[in-house]
Amino acid sequence: MSIAKISAVRGMNDLLPAAAPVLERFEQLTRAALRAYGYRHIRTPVVEATAVFRRGLGEVTDIVEREMYTFVDALNGESLTLRPENTAGVVRAAIEHSLLHDGPCRLWYYGPMFRHERPQRGRYREFFQAGAEALGFAGPEVEVEQILMLRRLWAGLEIGPVRLQLNTLGDAAERLRHREDLVAYLRANRGELDADAQRRIESNPLRVLDSKHASTQACLARAPRLLDYLGEASLAHFERLQQLLRQESVPFEINPRLVRGLDYYNRTVFEWITEALGAQGTICGGGRYDGLFTLLGGKPTPACGFSIGVERVLELMGTAGPQNDACDVYILHQGGATYGAALGAAERLRDEGLEVILHADAASLKSQMRKADASGAEFAVIVGEEELAADAAAVKALRSVPETAPFARQERVPLRAVAQRLVQALCAAGEVDEQ
Numbered sequence: 178m179s180i181a182k183i184s185a186v187r188g189m190n191d192l193l194p195a196a197a198p199v200l201e202r203f204e205q206l207t208r209a210a211l212r213a214y215g216y217r218h219i220r221t222p223v224v225e226a227t228a229v230f231r232r233g234l235g236e237v238t239d240i241v242e243r244e245m246y247t248f249v250d251a252l253n254g255e256s257l258t259l260r261p262e263n264t265a266g267v268v269r270a271a272i273e274h275s276l277l278h279d280g281p282c283r284l285w286y287y288g289p290m291f292r293h294e295r296p297q298r299g300r301y302r303e304f305f306q307a308g309a310e311a312l313g314f315a316g317p318e319v320e321v322e323q324i325l326m327l328r329r330l331w332a333g334l335e336i337g338p339v340r341l342q343l344n345t346l347g348d349a350a351e352r353l354r355h356r357e358d359l360v361a362y363l364r365a366n367r368g369e370l371d372a373d374a375q376r377r378i379e380s381n382p383l384r385v386l387d388s389k390h391a392s393t394q395a396c397l398a399r400a401p402r403l404l405d406y407l408g409e410a411s412l413a414h415f416e417r418l419q420q421l422l423r424q425e426s427v428p429f430e431i432n433p434r435l436v437r438g439l440d441y442y443n444r445t446v447f448e449w450i451t452e453a454l455g456a457q458g459t460i461c462g463g464g465r466y467d468g469l470f471t472l473l474g475g476k477p478t479p480a481c482g483f484s485i486g487v488e489r490v491l492e493l494m495g496t497a498g499p500q501n502d503a504c505d506v507y508i509l510h511q512g513g514a515t516y517g518a519a520l521g522a523a524e525r526l527r528d529e530g531l532e533v534i535l536h537a538d539a540a541s542l543k544s545q546m547r548k549a550d551a552s553g554a555e556f557a558v559i560v561g562e563e564e565l566a567a568d569a570a571a572v573k574a575l576r577s578v579p580e581t582a583p584f585a586r587q588e589r590v591p592l593r594a595v596a597q598r599l600v601q602a603l604c605a606a607g608e609v610d611e612q
């Protein structure tokens with residue numbers, strides 16, 4: 178009888194070691210960019226009380242209506258949800274721990290999110306987001322700061338051209354006035370709308386603007402524009418944002434139909450879009466959400482944030498650039514006492530900060546050498562019986578190096594000197610920082 182294999186859950190991906198160097202490069206550069214702007218790391222649980230999202234995101238959003246993984250905790254009957262995004266969780270934590278007690282704070286997060294979507298390229302059921310939240314900042318300066326940070330990050334990641342789209346959603350009163358006219362217009366043109374849009378006319382008409390349906394989009398081209406309903410303060414906010422972006426030479430387009438998937442945004446919304454990924458071209462979405470704190474039971478607090486779709490950015494990064502995640506050294510041995518000596522040598526090398534693979538089973542030196550070569554390591558260290566008898570190891574460079582480079586030809590080195598000689602050799606090759 179054969180036992181059936183088990184696959185990963187549909188829409189949830191394994192990230193295999195071959196893709197890890199690109200991921201690690203993304204993580205490293207993203208962390209550096211966020212730190213360069215004073216953002217500090219926060220990690221919240223993957224699971225939250227369902228109310229965090231129901232209240233925070235709004236009942237009539239794609240996410241809350243149909244994308245959440247919600248379940249009842251069998252032990253105590255509590256309704257829990259796998260987080261579909263992290264802004265609501267960060268704000269919940271900021272309120273719970275009074276993080277704004279000493280004034281505004283800049284936070285960033287990174288981790289998996291879960292949405293029950295139809296899996297397709299760039300759209301998964303488990304996906305990662307890296308995001309930032311600036312809590313307690315009212316002015317457009319913090320939007321500018323986040324946009325500049327993202328521009329810097331895209332450049333560092335070398336992901337090719339990305340466009341910045343901006344819009345403003347005004348404040349609640351302005352949206353209400355616009356909403357009345359929009360609803361009247363949509364009702365009058367009901368026949369041209371898709372079923373989802375028709376349903377949303379009453380429940381969440383602004384979200385109709387976000388529709389991806391062709392006939393709905395055509396109908397929307399003539400709909401009342403929120404931009405025309407903005408009061409002085411909202412307009413000034415939007416103007417100042419644009420002025421600062423122009424000052425810093427950040428190109429942008431204003432897209433009046435940009436509303437973003439979530440309910441909690443007001444004033445500024447923005448997206449970064451690439452042409453290189455097909456339909457799922459938005460790699461980052463963000464905006465201001467001054468109302469979220471009160472929805473979650475906190476004091477009114479202005480805030481602004483963004484979230485990067487990590488899988489989409491990784492796809493843009495491709496496998497470009499030198500990606501070397503190989504070890505520095507591969508150690509060969511002949512079992513028995515030579516294994517003991519090799520084990521000790523490996524530990525001494527690691528003490529010096531080198532990355533080492535110690536061959537793990539019995540095999541001929543020839544076959545171990547093939548493994549060493551294939552591992553991508555810079556050097557082989559051979560602890561054979563002959564070498565051990567001389568209290569030494571043989572060291573050989575595995576990559577093609579100039580004749581004059583250290584260990585271009587195999588060389589016997591006293592065991593106690595191996596670590597030091599290899600550190601020198603790697604420094605010479607620029608592989609490790611000089612201590």
Ligand code: ATP
Nearest residue numbers: 294299300301304437438459460461462484485486
């Ligand atoms: P869409 O309109 O495409 O559904 P969204 O408004 O739901 O996007 P956000 O909630 O703003 O997306 O999430 C921010 C970013 O996270 C998106 O721009 C995208 O890059 C990424 N993202 C969102 N949903 C998914 C998913 N299911 N799989 C992979 N990445 C995603």
Ligand code: MG
Nearest residue numbers: 239240292438
């Ligand atoms: Mg979505």
